Amino acid sequence: MGFFYCRTKLSFTRWNADWKNATALYEQAAVGYRFKKENEKAKEAFEKASKGQEMISSPWDAAKHMESAASLAKELGHWNEVSDFYRKASELYRECGRSQPASDALGKGASALEDTNPDEAVRLYIDACEILEEDGKEQMAFDLYRAATSTYVKLERYTDAATLLLRWGVAADKCNAVNSQCKAYLSAIIIYLYMHDFQQAQKCYNDCSQVGAFLSSDQGRCARKLLSAYEEGDIEEIKRLAQPSPITHLDHVIIKLARKLPTGDLKELEKEEDKETLDENDLT
């Protein structure tokens, strides 16, 4: 790579850095190194090639090289570099005005980081979803939402997962994907119930019932039955409801949670409700 170096450095005879040729040479070097499996050097070469493409203002190629660099970084295990590279690639894609590859790049980064740095992964997923939503392409975001939700559940950040599901519901609403919307809402309710937060689940159900489609759908009916079973403290009913029915069509992560319902003690829920009635009595 030495002679590429001398092409870009300004010297006495060169007044302008000859980026064009340098880039071409960097690309060749990178491919050669990758072929020889010298990942470290290949990665650097891709980085430099990408910078060169930027300089000659062709962001598309620059982004492509960035992505290759990022995938090599993933193989090397430099996790922070992975996220940086993918973010940079995504920005370059956005410069080109192509939102789909931008979010794809972030999605790839997120899936690469799922095991090692799940927080960063989730952030990447959410950014990717935002990019698509800005561009009006919510349909493509469904897969990203799904992956992000499963990462959240793995991290046991259930409130975040539920909020994300509600966002998914909004996105589904915009593109008239009624089935996905209802499924998202049902999943959110199940997560709240799993967290043993009955009030939240009730509130969530009431909010979602504003959407007419959910109210009259299979999923809405199932949610109603679940909540009423919880109110009555009927464990058998809850277990029975989790068996067939719309719950089996949800994401498998959610199904696992549903199978573990009911968590905790249903008596507690009843006690809470009794307390409320006592309060009313006191007022009168």
Added chain:
Amino acid sequence: MSVIDILTRVDAICKKYEKYDVERLNGDNVAGDDAFARLYASVDLDVESALQKAETASQEKNRAAVVALNAEIRRTKARLLEEVPKLQRLALKKVKGLSKEELSTRNDLVLALPDRIQSIPDGSTNGAKATGSWTASASRTEIRFDSTSDGRFESEYFQQTEESNQFRQEYEMRKMKQDQGLDIISEGLDTLQNMAHDMNEELDRQVPLMDEIDSKVDKATSDLKNTNVRLKETVNQLRSSRNFCIDIILLYIILGIAAYLYNVLKK
């Protein structure tokens, strides 16, 4: 030697000595090419077996078994009655080697067939007599719907014999099995519905992509057409006959010069 081995050996031996199987040969020969005879023989066989079933039904004690047998007999009768028009058509066809009298006898046989089929006892006329407890419903012909939970159960006509108990049990069992089957069907339909919804959304997702692809490919084709036309013009210009002839003439001149030089140098 295992059972399977024995079976295969027996099959092989039977096949070898098939030609000595007189009964089967006779049966085959009788039918032969004659479609009518074949069909008539099978219908005859079915009628005989139905009659036998009717015999067993009349001797059977178990009420539920009787009903089952009667149902089978009724099904067979319906099926045979469907075959009769086919037989009639075949009977009118002329088959070679058949005399005129045989043809007319065939026709008569076919006409007699429906009567024979109808006369097979299938318990539909005996039903009202045998079950004394249900006669009350037979008299109330104006009330059509079949109600099982009306005041009749308290009346003195109701005699709970052992047979009717068994009958009732069998009925409940069958109903339960039907319910189970319907449950399975409904589960399958649920899955189908879910898959159909998902497919719907997927297709919706792909519609704008296809539109994009469509417009891009249109643009590419028009570009290609343009390029082709220009290329054609250029190539034609290059290949215009005038240039071609000039090329050939110049080639000849060069060859001539080369030959001349060759001759000169050879000397």
